[in-house]
Amino acid sequence: MESLTISIIVIIGLFAFLAAGMWVALSLFTAALVGMYLYGNDSFGYIYATTTWGAISGWALTALPLFIWMGEILFRTRLAEDLFKGLTPWLGRVPGRLLHVNIVSCGIFAAVSGSSAATAATIGKMTLPELKKRGYSDKMAIGTLAGSGTLGLLIPPSIILIVYGVAAEISIARLFIAGVLPGLLLVSLFMGFTMIWFAISGNKSADETIEKIPFISKVKKSAALIPVMLLIIFVLGSIYGGLTTTTEAAAFGVAGALVLASLTGSMNFKTFMDSLMGATKTSCMIALILAGAAFLTTAMAFLGLPQMLAEMIADMQLSNFMLLIALTVLFVFLGCFLDGISVVVLTTSVVLPMVSQAGIDLIWFGIFIVLVVEMSQITPPVGFNLFVIQGLTGKDLWYIAKAAAPFFLLILLAVFLIILFPGIVTFLPEQMTAN
Template sequence: MNELIIGGILLVVLFGFLASGLWVALSLLMVAISGMILLGNDAFGLIYATSTWGAVSDWSLAALPLFIWMGEILFRTRLSSDLFEGLTPWLGRVPGRLLHVNILSCGLFAAVSGSSAATAATIGKMTLPELKKQGYDDKMAIATLAGSGTLGLLIPPSIILIVYGVAAEVSIGRLFIAGAVPGLMLVMLFMGYTMYWALRNPSKVPSDTVTYSWSVKLKALLKLIPVGLLVLFVLGSIYGGLTTPTEAAAFGVVGALLLAFTGRSLTRESLVGSLMGATKTSCMILLILAGAAFLTVAMGFIGLPRMLAETIAAMELSPYLLLFILTLLFVVLGCFLDGISVVVLTTSVVLPMVLQAGIDPLWFGIYIVLVVEMSQITPPVGFNLFVLQSLTGRDMIFISKAALPFFFLLLFAVVIVTVFPGIVTWLPSEMTAS
């Protein structure tokens, strides 16, 4: 049977399973089995065992559950309230005032969480009620949270960068370094737009009735020091070449446990809860990786990756046109799948095309994360939009309209790193050279 026909059949099967509500990992597994059956290969049990073991036993993946556990521990401490209380006194004179708490809190929490949905949910539970109580515009409060919540995918230690690094065989440490500057660029873009909006809509931002003394500001800053030091230590040890990502993740867990203990929030219940939360999330991701690994092998038997790569090469697309097509593909897939599933499902197929076009796989890793961030708030079915809907009780149309400006800001960021790839590659090159 022709590869294109088999590919079309499997695409229909995949979306059929996803639409039925079957787990993503099991959907990938069933599609792979369907492909093997269409080829007449009945040894799929043995192939599944060997391919999945190789995919989930990679030592680089050891960092994954550790970083997830670190985020789970800090999620159950006073980190959330400390972020709000520590940042508030410093934002009184900035246009937009406490709206920036959403952006900066998401940026800081992303550095210990690594998850987009966890970042949006955690910070949203804390900030949205307070912003509403103080009279801030509800739509803009939701918008800043929608956009900034996606920072959990990019700012190291990002779970999705670990997954991409393993799938594409790219150094996870270099990916972390590469994600730092684009992550800061996004924070500045979000804050810049918020200031512009506040200056254009002064009536929607409550006036500042509280004047904070320097002693109050410095006292508030002390609340940010513990988690700030933890983040600096974890990322600094990786950037400085002192530890591998896995070793840094282990130190991060120890540091998070110490913060929880000294903050008197480390109880039997919180410890067990953090372990169970990390176990569930890690198992979900590993199951997706196993299903995707089997699907990759099945696609190899069918010859789809080779056919697609040859077709793209024959079309002689420019790198920019190829990236434009891939951007559309990732945004559409993001309407149906979470970010990790998108990366795992597509990497093995699109990477040969990317390499054929002469695109740096390190740069492509940051690009794909930026585009997946866009898909998380793509109206009307982005993954983070559902998180915000459950938090606020607002209808999806309202939340989608609120998130739209930040969708375009993310699109603008994609354009910037495409036109100026040095934004991504400069820091890893400097760190390697030194």
């Protein structure tokens, strides 16, 4: 049987397994086994053992469970409550008022959780009831949360950037610093849109009673945020300054999170074990997906699919811009059915060779992938953030998707901006290399 025919069977089989509800990791393993069997390779047991072990035993991956654990610890503290109370005095007089608390809170929490779903769930529990009580538009409150929740994928320490860095074999520290300016760009776009919406909407009556608070009082109300902000600055600053490796910074982050949780009275034996088990479950899920993706990548390599696709793209003589547009459509489509990490590990082996051949910087491409995957997080039918917010609000999924639609378009705008001005992504990594 020809390699192309087998590859088509494998791809169809993979989507059939996923559609049937099989775990992503098991779907990857099964599709790879089918490909190996049809190809006539009877050494798949040995190949399975070596490739999967190599995929999940790299030292760079040790940062992953540590950052997840850091997020799990802070998830169980009063951080979300402190964010709302601490940011309200500063944002209450800005056009859009407390809707900006959703955006800024998600941006800050993203820097300690690294997870999109955890960011949306944690901030949403605190802000949505409060915004509703104060008379803000339900749809806009949900939209700002859905859009801003995706920041957990981009703002470092991002779990998905660690996964991409390992798959692409590039510096995770440089990926982290590359995500800073695009993350700030998204926050600015979200806040700008919210201000414009607030100015032209009929929702100006919401929270008209906000009083003017003296500067000193604002600082006092925000005091609870200072330890968390210092932890974020220390963890990320130590990486960017070259003082620690990504893994060492993650270990310091866990230690700092444990200290903060203890000082706030949130830490007890049950909380500690819950955070540890939460981090273990998430880390094991990601490791299993990575192992399955590595095995499927090896099977595809035997079949020659990456080379065939790269040659096909080369023969089409697409410009870099058209190639990126085609990949944007592909990633958004895949994101309609898979979570972000699965999209990344499924596609890197096939996509990276053609991206490298086109001369596209792999650091820049990592941020591009994450931005596009962010769009898929608020795209039906399997937009993870939509499900999270549905669980919080009980609203219809399509209602939430409509509320999130403007923020989908804003993320798309950010994608075009980094394509037109790649320096938004590459400037800080280049400065890091120069120093």
